[in-house]
Amino acid sequence: MISNSNEIGKFGQISLVWLSIIFGVVWVVCWLVGIALPALLQSSYCEGLGSSAQMISEICKAVVPAVALLVFIPINAMFMVLFERRGLALFTMRRGPCRVGPDGFLQTAADAVKLLFKEDITPRGADIAMFTLAPIIFFAPSVFGGLPLLAAVTNNHELFQITNLPTGIFYILAASSIPTIGIVMGGWASNNKYSLVGGLRSAAQAISYELPLVLSLVTVCVLAQSLDVVKIANQQQGGILNWNILGGGALSGVDKFIAAGIMGHQGDAGTILAQYYPDGVWSILATIVLVASCIMLCGIYLTGACAEINRIPFDLPEAESELVSGYNTEYSGIKFAIFFLAEFTNLFIVSSIAVVMFFGAGDNPIPTWVLNFFWPAFSSAVVTFFTTTAGLSAITSFVQSMHIINPETFFAALWVIAKVYTWVFIAILVRGTLPRFRIDQLMDFGWKRLVPLTLLLFILVVFAREAVVCHG
Amino acid sequence: MTAELQAVQIKTDGLKTDKMIINMGPQHPSTHGVLRIILTLDGEMVEHAECVVGHLHRGQEWQGQNRTWFQYQALIDRVDYLSGMFTSWAMARSCEILDDVVVPERAEWLRVITSEMNRITSHLLWLGTYLIDLGAMFGFPFYPFRDREKLFDLLEEVAGQRMMFNYIRMGGVQRAPKDDWYKRLEAFTNEFPDRIDEYESIVTENPIFLKRTKGVGLITKAQAKDYGLTGPPLRASGVNFDLRTAKPYSIYDKLKFKVHWLDQDAGDTWDRYILRVREMRESNEIIKQCLEMMPKTGEILGKKQIAGLRVKAGEGFGAVESPRGVLGCYIVSNGSDKAVRFRWRNPSFSNLSILPEMLMGHPLSDIMAMFGSLDIIIPDVDR
Numbered sequence: 078m079i080s081n082s083n084e085i086g087k088f089g090q091i092s093l094v095w096l097s098i099i100f101g102v103v104w105v106v107c108w109l110v111g112i113a114l115p116a117l118l119q120s121s122y123c124e125g126l127g128s129s130a131q132m133i134s135e136i137c138k139a140v141v142p143a144v145a146l147l148v149f150i151p152i153n154a155m156f157m158v159l160f161e162r163r164g165l166a167l168f169t170m171r172r173g174p175c176r177v178g179p180d181g182f183l184q185t186a187a188d189a190v191k192l193l194f195k196e197d198i199t200p201r202g203a204d205i206a207m208f209t210l211a212p213i214i215f216f217a218p219s220v221f222g223g224l225p226l227l228a229a230v231t232n233n234h235e236l237f238q239i240t241n242l243p244t245g246i247f248y249i250l251a252a253s254s255i256p257t258i259g260i261v262m263g264g265w266a267s268n269n270k271y272s273l274v275g276g277l278r279s280a281a282q283a284i285s286y287e288l289p290l291v292l293s294l295v296t297v298c299v300l301a302q303s304l305d306v307v308k309i310a311n312q313q314q315g316g317i318l319n320w321n322i323l324g325g326g327a328l329s330g331v332d333k334f335i336a337a338g339i340m341g342h343q344g345d346a347g348t349i350l351a352q353y354y355p356d357g358v359w360s361i362l363a364t365i366v367l368v369a370s371c372i373m374l375c376g377i378y379l380t381g382a383c384a385e386i387n388r389i390p391f392d393l394p395e396a397e398s399e400l401v402s403g404y405n406t407e408y409s410g411i412k413f414a415i416f417f418l419a420e421f422t423n424l425f426i427v428s429s430i431a432v433v434m435f436f437g438a439g440d441n442p443i444p445t446w447v448l449n450f451f452w453p454a455f456s457s458a459v460v461t462f463f464t465t466t467a468g469l470s471a472i473t474s475f476v477q478s479m480h481i482i483n484p485e486t487f488f489a490a491l492w493v494i495a496k497v498y499t500w501v502f503i504a505i506l507v508r509g510t511l512p513r514f515r516i517d518q519l520m521d522f523g524w525k526r527l528v529p530l531t532l533l534l535f536i537l538v539v540f541a542r543e544a545v546v547c548h549g
Numbered sequence: 550m551t552a553e554l555q556a557v558q559i560k561t562d563g564l565k566t567d568k569m570i571i572n573m574g575p576q577h578p579s580t581h582g583v584l585r586i587i588l589t590l591d592g593e594m595v596e597h598a599e600c601v602v603g604h605l606h607r608g609q610e611w612q613g614q615n616r617t618w619f620q621y622q623a624l625i626d627r628v629d630y631l632s633g634m635f636t637s638w639a640m641a642r643s644c645e646i647l648d649d650v651v652v653p654e655r656a657e658w659l660r661v662i663t664s665e666m667n668r669i670t671s672h673l674l675w676l677g678t679y680l681i682d683l684g685a686m687f688g689f690p691f692y693p694f695r696d697r698e699k700l701f702d703l704l705e706e707v708a709g710q711r712m713m714f715n716y717i718r719m720g721g722v723q724r725a726p727k728d729d730w731y732k733r734l735e736a737f738t739n740e741f742p743d744r745i746d747e748y749e750s751i752v753t754e755n756p757i758f759l760k761r762t763k764g765v766g767l768i769t770k771a772q773a774k775d776y777g778l779t780g781p782p783l784r785a786s787g788v789n790f791d792l793r794t795a796k797p798y799s800i801y802d803k804l805k806f807k808v809h810w811l812d813q814d815a816g817d818t819w820d821r822y823i824l825r826v827r828e829m830r831e832s833n834e835i836i837k838q839c840l841e842m843m844p845k846t847g848e849i850l851g852k853k854q855i856a857g858l859r860v861k862a863g864e865g866f867g868a869v870e871s872p873r874g875v876l877g878c879y880i881v882s883n884g885s886d887k888a889v890r891f892r893w894r895n896p897s898f899s900n901l902s903i904l905p906e907m908l909m910g911h912p913l914s915d916i917m918a919m920f921g922s923l924d925i926i927i928p929d930v931d932r
Binding site: 165168270393509510515516517 | 687688689695755761
C-alpha cells in the first residue's frame with residue numbers, strides 16, 4: 078500500500094493554519110468593533126462627540142454579530158473549499174490543490190477571483206428577475222439563519238446575547254427552508270430542461286427530508302424543555318455524559334453519581350441516583366431507550382441535513398453525471414460563486430446546529446470529575462506563570478484590561494470549531510465514498526422509513542422522559 | 550415498468566400534462582463518448598428513446614480500404630481504444646486465416662497474456678466510470694486507476710505505448726518482453742486479487758449501489774439473442790457463449806479457465822457488474838497460467854512486416870472475445886497491398902441496439918445505470 082502520511086501531515090497543517098486564520102480574523106474584528114471602538118468612543122479621546130458617542134457605541138455593539146458573520150462566511154468558504162478538495166484527494170491517493178500559494182493555500186482565493194472575472198451570461202429566454210434573484214435567495218438565509226447559533230457557540234458572550242431568541246431553533250429551521258425556493262427559481266428561470274428537472278428534484282427532496290430533520294430537533298427540544306439555543310447549549314455543560322447525543326441529560330445522573338463517588342461524598346451518591354432515576358428498573362430501561370434514541374436521532378438529523386444541503390448521497394439536484402450540474406448549469410461568474418459559497422456555508426451551519434444541539438457546543442468532552450484530577454493545578458500554574466513572570470505580566474494585564482481574550486468564550490469557541498469541522502470532515506468523507514440515490518428511492522427512504530422512525534422515536538422519548546430526570 | 554415504479558405513478562386522467570423532449574446530447578458527462586439520445590420524458594419516466602449515433606464516425610473502414618495493410622495495423626487500436634489489443638488481434642486473425650499464416654507458438658502465448666492484461670484494464674476503467682455514473686465520483690474511481698497504471702507500465706515496456714499498442718501484428722507480435730518483465734507481471738497477478746477484494750468490499754454489498762442496480766435494466770434471454778448481444782450482457786441473461794470456449798482460437802484450448810455466466814432467464818445491471826468483476830479475476834488466473842506454461846524461447850513473428858505487406862486474395866472473417874463482446878473483422882482482399890473491403894463487427898454497436906427498448910418506462914437516473922452496465926464505447930459504435 079502506498080503510504081499517505083506525508084499528505085495527511087500537510088492536510089493537518091493546512092487545516093490548522095486556516096482555522097487559526099479564521100478564528101483570529103473573526104475574533105479581532107469582533108473585538109475591534111464591539112469592544113475597542115466603544116471603549117475608544119467613551120474614553121477621554123472622544124469627549125467632543127458628547128452624547129452621540131454613547132449611541133454610536135451601542136450601535137457598534139449591536140452590529141457585532143452581523144459583522145462577525147459577514148467576515149466569517151467568505152473566509153470560511155475559502156477554507157472549506159480547500160479542505161474539501163484536499164480531503165477528497167487524501168481519500169483517493171491524490172494531492173489536491175498544492176501549487177497556488179504555499180501548498181495550495183490560496184487556491185480558493187484564486188478560484189474566487191477567476192469567477193469574478195467571468196462573463197455574466199443570462200441565457201436567452203430566461204426570466205431575468207428570477208434568474209438573478211435565485212442565487213441571492215439561496216444564499217441569504219445562510220447568513221441570517223445562523224445568528225442564534227453565534228450566541229450559543231460563544232458561551233453567551235455579552236456581545237452576542239442580542240442575537241439570542243427564546244425560539245432560537247425554530248427561527249433557524251425556518252430560515253433553512255428558504256434556500257429551496259432559490260433552487261426551484263434557479264431551475265425554472267434558466268430556460269433549460271435539465272435545470273428544471275434539477276430544480277424540481279430539489280424541491281421534492283427538500284420537502285421529504287424536512288420532516289425527519291425538524292422532528293429530530295424537536296425531540297431534543299422536548300428533552301431540553303426549551304427552544305432557546307443558548308439554554309440547550311448551557312444544559313449540556315460538564316462533559317460528554319451530559320451531551321444531548323447521549324440521551325439528552327439521561328446520563329447526567331450517572332455523571333453526578335461518579336463525581337460524588339470520586340469526591341468522597343458516598344452518602345450523597347445514593348440520593349443523587351434516587352433523584353435522577355426515581356423509578357428503579359423503569360428508569361434504567363428509560364435511560365437505555367433515551368440514549369439509543371438520541372444517537373439515532375442524531376443520525377437522522379445528519380441524514381436530513383445532508384439532504385437539505387444537497388450533498389452526496391443526496392446530490393440529485395446537481396447530479397453531475399446525469400444533469401450536468403442541474404440547476405447550476407446556466408449560471409456563470411459571480412452568480413455561480415454565490416451558489417457555491419452558499420453550499421459550503423450551509424454545510425457549516427448545518428454542522429453547527431448538530432454540534433450545538435447534540436454535541437454540547439463549546440463544552441469540553443472530558444467529564445469534570447476527570448478534569449478535577451489535574452486541571453485546577455495545571456490552570457492555576459499557567460495563570461501564575463502568566464501573571465508573575467516579568468515581561469508576560471505586563472502583557473497579561475494589558476490583555477485583561479482591554480478584554481481581548483475572554484477565557485470562557487475563547488475555549489468554548491475553540492471546541493466548537495474543532496467539533497464543527499470534524500463533522501464537516503465526515504460529510505466530506507461520505508461524499509468521497511457513496512454513490513447517489515435515485516429520486517424515487519430517495520423519497521421512498523425519506524417518507525416510508527425516516528418519517529415513521531422519527532415519529533416512533535419521538536413517542537418513545539416522550540414516554541421515557543417521565544422516568545428519568547433529563548435536562549428539562 | 551417495475552412494480553415499485555408503477556406504485557408511484559400519479560393518476561393523471563383528465564389532467565393536461567406535457568411530455569418533455571430532451572436531448573441527452575452529444576455532450577454529456579456520462580455517455581462515454583459522443584452519443585445523442587433523444588428522450589421523450591413524462592416527468593422523470595422515459596416514454597420513448599432514440600439513439601443517434603455517428604457523431605464519432607471517423608471513417609475507420611474507409612481508412613482500412615485506403616491505407617496499406619501495414620499502415621492500417623497501426624490505426625485500428627483506436628477503433629475501440631480501451632481494448633486495442635483485441636482489435637489488432639481480430640484483424641490479425643482474419644488476415645492469418647485468409648493468408649494461411651502460421652503464427653509461432655510463443656507469439657500466441659504473448660498475445661493471450663497481453664490481451665488478458667488489456668481485458669483487465671478495460672474492466673477496471675469500466676468499474677471506475679460506472680461508479681462515477683452512479684454518483685460516487687469523488688472517491689472510488691481513482692482506486693481502479695491505480696492498478697491500470699501498473700498494467701500500463703508493463704504494457705508500455707513491451708509494446709512501446711500505453712494504450713494504442715500496435716503490438717499484435719499479422720503473423721505474431723511485435724516485440725518480446727525482457728526476462729524480468731515476466732517476474733513483475735507475476736508480482737502483479739499475485740497482489741491483484743486482493744485489490745479486487747478491496748473494490749468489491751466498497752461496491753458489491755453497498756446498499757445504495759444495490760438499490761440502483763438490482764432489478765434495473767432486465768434483459769431476457771430471448772431479447773439478448775434477438776438483438777445480437779455478446780459479452781457480459783449476453784452471459785448475464787443466461788446464454789453461455791464466450792468465443793474463447795465456444796470456438797476456441799489461439800491457445801485458449803490449452804488453458805483451464807471458467808467462463809462466467811448466470812443461468813437465469815433475465816439479467817439486470819447488477820448481474821452484468823458481478824460478471825465483469827469475476828472476469829477480471831479469471832483473466833488474472835489466465836495470465837498466471839500463461840506465465841507458467843509459455844515457452845521461454847521461440848519465434849514471435851511469422852510474417853515479415855514490410856511496407857509492402859500483402860494478403861492473398863479472397864474473403865476472411867476472424868473474431869475475438871473482447872471485453873465488450875465478440876469483435877470481428879471481415880476482409881475482402883484482391884491480393885494488392887490495400888484491402889478491398891474492411892468490415893468491423895463491433896460488439897458495442899449491437900449492444901447499443903437494445904438500449905431504447907431497455908429505457909422505456911424507467912426514470913432518468915436509471916438511464917445512466919443501464920447504459921453504463923452495457924459497457925459501450927462510442928468509437929466502437931461509430932468507427
